[in-house]
Amino acid sequence: MPDLSVVRVHADAREERTVTTGTKAWELFADDPEVIAARVTRDGESALRDLAHELADGDVVESVAIDSADGRDILRHSTAHVMAQAVQDLFPEAKLGIGPPVVDGFYYDFDVETPFVPEDLEKIETRMRKIVKEGQRFSRRVTTDADALSELAHEPYKVELIGLKGSGRSDDAAEGAAVEVGAGELTIYDNVRRGGDVAWSDLCRGPHLPTTKRIPAFKLMRSAAAYWRGDEKNKQLQRIYGTAWESKEALEAHLHRLEEAERRDHRKLGRDLDLFSFPDEIGSGLPVFHPKGGVIKRVMEDYVRQRHIEEGFEYVGTPHIAKEGLFYTSGHLPYYGEGMFPALDVDGMDYRLKAMNCPMHNLIFRSRQRSYRELPLRLFEFGSVYRHEKSGVVHGLTRVRGFAQDDSHSYVTPEQAPGEIQHLLDFCLGLFRDFGLDDFYLELSTRDDSKPDKFIGSDEDWEMATAVLAKVATDSGLELVPDPGGAAYYGPKISVQARDAIGRTWQMSTIQYDFNQPSADRFGLEYVAADGSRQQPVMIHSAKFGSIERFVGVLVEHYAGAFPPWLAPVQVQAIPIAERHEDYLWDVAKRMRAQGLRVEVDDSSDRMQKKIRNAQLQKVPFMMIAGDDDVEKGAVSFRYRDGRQDNGVPVEEAVERVRAAIASREQV
Structure with missing residues (x-):
């Protein structure tokens, strides 16, 4: 048998190796126990493989460590298999849905007669630990559709997935179905005990860990209802969520982050701080802002x-609804129709709630002849838009059905486009820094060439637009992450991803290059060039906050409700020691309000210490406390949010301290 030539890639080093026929990937990385899989590139095609994968001549084999992004996905998917095995051990009647890895964890869906309760999860987790301790081997085998249908005839949801693959519609399956059936050959993974008998099997593309013993740390988190394949018309299954990490320390750190995230949950803080609410009488995903929340939104x-x-x-304004034909012209109804609310009958004509502002801005541009001298022409509004989000994804302020966009559209010549995109990116980053977010990376969303029906425009236009965005993003010096297939139907985009105070990532602004809506087939936008010819402008979409509502939610969690003074709904809480001191503090409050400061006086019957505690719970930046000595001296006791206090501070100095803190836009 001839020897094979392969390339080993490990720890950023490349080396050519000569190995014998039948060599497995694990043999290349036997010196590193952290390697749990391999990425194998053959004939230009790259794929993740089990360590038991047999190598071929010319393979480039790259190690996958358990603490890498790919490694964690494999760890979590393997743990999902262990969980499903444990469930069927304990609940033999359970039918299997799908079980993919997700951000920071995994889930598996089950069809069971009775919903899971917390006690069930404890039993499942105990059984999982036994399976892990047994060191069962994950063993891959190739099968045919017919054999798989026969073997899994007792699993109706797996049978359905096999049918989707056979029909060429596997992409129609819900998130995670590709993990099950993938593309090409069909495979099943067996969990094999040390004696060689198969403990459990599942339809799966893989790859997986070598054995269950390679699962260092996991925890089941909760169960919830979930529709099969994410479709509300399908049966409701029971989904168990879990998390798995490369070490016990990493698991503990993750659980701590979850505790901190729960403490910062904007829905709870919004209620506790009286900022906003979600009345059932109005409808899901349609928030209302209370006076204090309204202050934040207005500021x-x-x-x-x-x-x-x-x-x-230039500030413009557009209506909330428009004739349906407008959104056919823009392309939104054909390509984004599911995200729009159904038509409204107005005088026998179909109207739509707008889901975006750009079509109306195009009409403003087209309202009169434009000259190249006017470009860039920049239009901006706080436009209220409405998205028909599924009920399962609506979440507080961060995923709503009605919201205001700080939406802008720049109309430029093709030559001006790179400079305008740079201008918009600098503008966005500057805004986020003003609001206390300063840790960013960029994501470049491009089209998916395998799905041409989801995108419009020529290959040349897409290549040019993508190149312009990529250069601006690269020149920014920020980390750039590719997002293939994530582009809008009309053009590629850059999105700014910001990390908050506890390291979570939020998508903020987007900058999108649009060569389609201005075209003659759409809105027919033109400007008169210097030579007198009529030319088509480039349209650049940009939403800085994206959604005002969502950005408020992000800020509540970023600051844990303790806003910097310039954003705080109440900047100063005045607290009289006794009732006789109230008039004095009302006078001080009046003087401060005259300078634009937001001041409240607590004239309730509570004791002073209770009033201080209430102000702390409301996360007010400053307190001004006054007693007899303060009234006599024209002073206050000036107290900060962190508990520091200065006594006998003259009123004018106290006012200046507040003004200086607001002007600095810093947290105190």
Whole structure:
């Protein structure tokens, strides 16, 4: 048998190896116990493989460590298999759905007669630990559709997935189905005990860990109802969520992050701080802002409106509904129709709630002849839009059905496009820094060439637009992450991903290059060039916050409700020691309000210490406490949010401290 030539890639080093026929991937990395899989590139095609994968001549074999992104996905998917095995050991009647890895964890769906309860999860987790301790081997075998249908005839959901694959519609299956059936050959993974008998099997593309003993740390988190394949018309299954990590320390750190995230949950803080609510009478995903939340929203809007004006944008306004034909012209109904609410009958004509502002901005551009001298023409508004989100994804302020976008559209010549994109990116990053977010990376969303029906425009236009965005993103010096297939139907985009105070990532602004809506087939936008010819502009979409509502939710969690003074709904809480001191503090509050400061006086019957505690719970940045000595001296005791206190501070100095803190836009 001839020897094979392969390339080993490990720890950023490449080396050519000569190995014998039949060599497995694990043999290349036997010196590193952290390697749990391999990425094998053959004839230009790259794929993740089990360590038991047999190598071929010319393979480039790259190690996959358990603490890498791919490694964690494999660890979590393997743990999902162990969980499913444990469930069927304990609940033999359970039918299997799908069980993919997800961000920071995994899940598996089951069809069971009775929903799982917390005690069930404890039993399942105990059984999982036994399976892990047994060191069962994950063994891959190739099968045919017919054999798989026969073997899994007792699993109706697996049978359905095999049918989807056979029909060429596997992409129609829900998230995670590709993990089950994938593309090409069909495979089943067996969990094999040391004696060689098969303990459990599942339809799966893989790859997996070598054995269950390679699962260092896991925990089951909760169960919930979930529709099969994410379709509300299908049967409701029971989904168990879990998490798995490369070490016990990493698991503990993750659980700590979850505790901190729960403490910062904007839905709870919004209720506790009286900022906003979600009345059932209005409808799911349609929040209302209370007076204190309204302060935050107004301050944000006032600030970003002024910043847009400073950056050369002109403020416009457009209606909430429009004739349906407008959204056919823009392409939104054919390509984004599921995200729009159903038509409204107005005088016998179909109207739609707008889900985006760009079609109406195009009409403003087209309202009169434009000259190249006017470009860039920058239009901006706080446009209220409505998205028909599924009920299962609506979540507080961060995923709503009605929201305001700080939406802008720049109309530029093709030559101006790179500079305008750079201008918009700098503008976005500057805004986020003003609001206390300063840890970013960029994501470049491009089209998926395998799904041409989901995108419009020529290959040349897409290549040019993508190249422009990629260069601006690269020149920014920020980390750039590819997002293939994530583009809008009309063009590629850059999105700014910001990390909050506890390291979570939030998608913020997007900058999208659009060569389609201005085209003659759509809105027919033109400008008169310097030579007198009529040319088509490039349209650049940009939403800085994306959604005002969502950004408020992000800020609540980023600051854990303790907003910096310039954003705080109440900047100063005045607290009289006794009732006789109230008039004095009302006078001080009046003087501060005259300077634009947001001040409240607690004239309730509570004792002073209770009033201080209430102000702390409301996360007010400053307190001004006054007693007899303060009234006599024209002073206050000035107390900070962290508990520090200065006594006998003259009122004018106290006012100046508040003004200085607001002007600095810093947290205190």
